[in-house]
Amino acid sequence: MSDSPSKVPSPLPGPKGDPSGAPVGRRVLLGMLGLGALGVAAGGPIQDVVAKGVDTVAKNDPTGLSDLLPGNRFRYYTVTSNTPEMDETTYRLRVEGMVDREKTYRLSDLAALPQTRLVQDVQCVTGWRVPKTPFAGVRLSALLDAAGVSPEAKAIRFRCFDGAYTESLTLEQARRPDVLVATSMEDKPVTHAHGGPVRLYVAPMYFYKSAKWLSGITVTDEVVPGYWEERGYDVDAWVGRSNGRTDAPTV
Numbered sequence: 060m061s062d063s064p065s066k067v068p069s070p071l072p073g074p075k076g077d078p079s080g081a082p083v084g085r086r087v088l089l090g091m092l093g094l095g096a097l098g099v100a101a102g103g104p105i106q107d108v109v110a111k112g113v114d115t116v117a118k119n120d121p122t123g124l125s126d127l128l129p130g131n132r133f134r135y136y137t138v139t140s141n142t143p144e145m146d147e148t149t150y151r152l153r154v155e156g157m158v159d160r161e162k163t164y165r166l167s168d169l170a171a172l173p174q175t176r177l178v179q180d181v182q183c184v185t186g187w188r189v190p191k192t193p194f195a196g197v198r199l200s201a202l203l204d205a206a207g208v209s210p211e212a213k214a215i216r217f218r219c220f221d222g223a224y225t226e227s228l229t230l231e232q233a234r235r236p237d238v239l240v241a242t243s244m245e246d247k248p249v250t251h252a253h254g255g256p257v258r259l260y261v262a263p264m265y266f267y268k269s270a271k272w273l274s275g276i277t278v279t280d281e282v283v284p285g286y287w288e289e290r291g292y293d294v295d296a297w298v299g300r301s302n303g304r305t306d307a308p309t310v
């Protein structure tokens with residue numbers, strides 16, 4: 060069962076709580092656990108401490124830092140305790156809302172569409188960055204065009220099969236050529252941990268916009284703030300131009 064998001068206490072005082080503009084909760088907690096210097100610590104002699112710290116974080120940090128593998132460049136985030144696994148036979152992506160033609164895609168349908176590959180840095184809002192990460196898949200704009208978006212539509216709401224996470228984009232943002240419905244990450248199928256088989260990839264924005272385990276794309280007439288956006292992060296999450304950190308260490 061998924062944790063209900065309403066039961067998760069809000070970890071973030073929001074930007075107004077910190078004059079530097081950086082979200083506070085997770086950063087302070089990581090600092091207390093000595094995880095701030097993790098880029099240095101991972102793989103080093105204090106691995107055990109780090110592992111214990113991660114365990115503590117996983118239990119006490121509702122921001123959902125669930126796993127952090129030394130040697131792996133990514134940190135894994137989830138706001139739920141478990142998420143079902145989906146594959147070729149079970150996975151479905153629903154496109155609906157203010158469109159002429161609602162449609163349900165299987166993985167094979169997505170694979171049959173024109174593919175786009177992008178290589179840019181991944182940047183998490185809490186200050187870690189993974190340089191030059193390839194993502195590939197179908198442009199979100201292609202799925203919107205296929206659906207025929209209503210002229211009154213203004214925004215997109217994304218749903219995830221973890222049952223809890225949501226995200227949002229304006230229609231204009233969603234139509235950018237660097238926004239993908241991604242089926243590949245680091246030139247391999249997106250793994251379950253990274254939100255596979257299909258995740259959103261919003262290249263110009265902080266990584267929280269890139270919803271994992273994507274299951275629904277609803278065209279709406281207004282932006283509905285997503286999971287982290289209800290908890291203090293900017294809806295317009297442009298890297299370097301919103302309330303995330305820009306002084307990110309590389310991990």
Ligand SMILES: Nc1nc2c(c(=O)[nH]1)N[C@H]1C(S)=C(S)[C@@H](COP(=O)(O)O)O[C@H]1N2
Binds near residue numbers: 134137
């Ligand atoms: N469904 C879902 N998508 C999500 C999240 C999440 O908790 N659940 N976390 C977001 C955040 S804050 C980040 S940094 C990235 C992490 O992606 P990764 O686990 O592949 O590193 O996923 C984003 N998408």
Ligand SMILES: [Mo]
Binds near residue numbers: 267
């Ligand atoms: Mo993040």
